[in-house]
Amino acid sequence: MSAKKRGRGVAAAWYGIARTATIDRAGAWAELDDGGTAKILTGVTEIGEGILTVLAQVAAEELGVRPEDVTIGDNDTARSPEAAHAGATRQTYMIANAVALACRDARTRLDAEMADHWGVDAECIRAHGGEIWAEGHNMRLSMDEAVHICKARGVVPVGSGSFTADHTGLDPEDGSGRPWQAYVYGAQVAEVEVDTATGEVQVLGIWAAHDVGRAVNPAGVEGQIEGGIVQALGQALMEDYKLADGYTSTQGFAKYILPTSLDVPQVTSTIIEDPDPLSPLGCKGIGEPAMVPTVPAVMNAIYDAIGVRITSLPATPEKVLAALQDKRRRDGEAAPGMAAE
């Protein structure tokens, strides 16, 4: 009989988008620039999640240029409008919406000039991928030419946007309140193999499904899901910042063990798009929610494999072995020669 046992577990999760139980806001400035390019200024810098690409996509879409035409200014309190902080799964929700509003404002200026120039209604102006045209009329120019015309008429096509998430605080007695306006949901299935001789747990597969609202960049969403799962795997199985009387014994990466390429499961992601009705773009977020279901899904899978419930993280080999020995002792007393479960 093999010492290696497999099992599966599932867990679900929910999460709130942007700042909790307090109003949230973000601002942005946009300009359609010479050459049909665009400048976006907002208080944001990449923390790795891909926000610069997301904002370039949103700005390109809203302004009618291409993502590579968009320049995004640095997050600098002296040079760009406040977009507050890079956390709380708020970057796409708060800042992309602020950028969309700023771009729409800039387009209103440009479209008014072009409508006047062409003698058409501003409502019929469309733009995409560096071209601008009047729907239903035989008028079409490059964005480069349109910006030139707009400026020759004395108007710089600039815009600003501010996006608000209308959250309320919690009642101090019963906690009632509206902490977020957008929620996301996720579920994950984990498949594990447990070596009953060593106690080692390997996570072989994770199937994840997450509602992110409208996905701006599906590959980026997948990247967030895969990365979140592996961080959660560290919490589930190996990472442990150890302290004794205030002193750590895990002071470097030789002692503080992190997941490497050999530890990670294959991840199969499904993106569910349930758009947010309260914001211009309909997108929500994925950064934090991605890692919430992983830990319980893995613990539930370990139970399925070997009948041991780990309630104290992480499920290290030592802990799994000790729990197995306990179980054997208990089972031996309860029903000799066979598993009680």
Add this chain to the structure above:
Amino acid sequence: MASLDMHATVNGREVRKPAGSHMRLLDYLRDELNLTGTKEGCGAGECGSCSVFVDGVLMKSCLMPVAKAKGAVIETVEGLAARGELSVLQKAFHKTGASQCGYCIPGMVMAATAALRSNAYADREEIKERLGGNICRCTGYQKIFDAVELARDVGNGTLTARALEAVDEERQADSFIGSNVRRIDAPSKVSGALKYAGDMVVPGMLHMQVLRSPVPHARIVELDVSEAEAMPGVEGVITCRDVPGTDGFGVFTHDQPIMARDRVRYVGEAIAAVAAEDLLTAKRALARIKLRLEELPAVFDPEAALAPGAPVLHEGAPDNVVMRIPIRKGDVDKALAEADLVVEESYATQAIEHAYLEPEAGLAYLEADGTLTIQSPSQNITHHRHMLSKILSLPINKVRMIMSPVGGGFGGKEDMIYQGMLGLMVLKTRQPVRYIYTREESILSTAKRHPTRTRCRMGLTRDGRILATEMKLLADGGAYAMSTEGVMRKAAILAAGPYAIPNVRIDTLGVYTNNTPSGAFRSFGALQSEFVTESHLDICAEKLGLDPIEIRRINAMRDGAVTHTKQTLGSVSLLKVLEAVEKSSGWEPGPPGVRGPERADLGGPGARRPCTLGARFRKPGADDKQEVA
């Protein structure tokens, strides 16, 4: 310090430039040759961020004394392709989205280059093994493996170079929203060109080092910096006495001075800082600071911290409570009494470290108009500017915070930590100052994920409906409040899960102890509290003979549901995500109960092979091509 006559061939060019005899190859490349694509992540050979080729062999340059590389042929990430171009592998990293924060990526690119040089036909399992010495904290590695496989196939001719280009859909999309536009920051990350705070230099820049508490709780009896200050090469020493404004920072409660004031409350707390013309002098000066401490009774267990008579950490919190968040709905006691099944269990989660590959770093300087500028990978420059204006007593528009590219944050760079010391040192010395943490310093002194203990009671009907959930979660907030209040709030709101439960009683409680502070960490309390509910639901499902997906479906919040905080929701997608994983995983229904041995849904296409160390290396040989084909 002794100088060493150093020469080598670096990226194809002869280099002759003296080196400090104490330098590692990493220091020489970064500080003397400005090749900052090679990153320092741990300084101990564990993370691989500093990988380079030395005479064709992949080496961790943080472990190699520079003298050992004398006369060697060295290749760094900057030398993998002609200037301004990317190698096939770098293009593949761009194409598959293999970089996120990007800090580990130059090292990862070097290791992957080594893997494909060793075996142009390496399969995915061998690639994994060959990348085993490189840590990435963002990506989950999957897209890195995809990139290496793509580069392998282009390199060995299985695919054409066209496979590395942008997909047609990206170019012809009707909408750029929803299309997989390649990351615009990727070329600068795969090539090592992007400058993180620790890569930045300005002329005349001083180097800062920090004296930290060696004990968990003590009164500062004497702190005399005069001898350190007098050392040649030292330009400034600061302590809390130099703070011109109202000292104190934190997210909700401003209980933390930028350097210890009269007392230290945890091991690693900053006490004083030195800036000197070079790093070595700054380190030596720390040893000349006279520090006398009188140890105080300390408390390390959150329950003990709540007991009467426990040592008190902060005068403003005589009971050591940082924050208590209650959620109340319905009548939990009545519902538990009426339930067919009541399950009670305790759970615990541990502290974990963010372990972003980029250790904390910052560069600060004064501008001509007197503006203090601080560049650092801060996740919240807006709030940090507010606090620094008060602490440093500067008008708010004279504090300029620039968020440098963040080499991984995960919440760990959201709480302000060192920016106050950097700013104060610039004000004192009137010179630019840079500070880079070592990995050990980062682990020792910065915030962790809140460790928690939770008691959970759930009452259900025979058919699986949850009537009531009661949860009490106790979290160790460590020595300072930081984000504890917010973490307790999010933990409480989300604790009972996305389920329609008529009766809910949740209490989360964060307390002060003399442990390393706990702070913001991706998933911010919800990871801890939802772990409890989701484990508990499986225990209940087994007792009721219900499939775990089914028990979640029975209780799922649906469109228009009222949450535990009595908020009415719009559309709720929980049933959709449950159905999606049920389908994608080919889930075989049945109650949880050690079904592992007999279930038929195991080992399918979404599961990798189990790993046995060393088993994946294959001899490159004639039959490789056949295997690939």
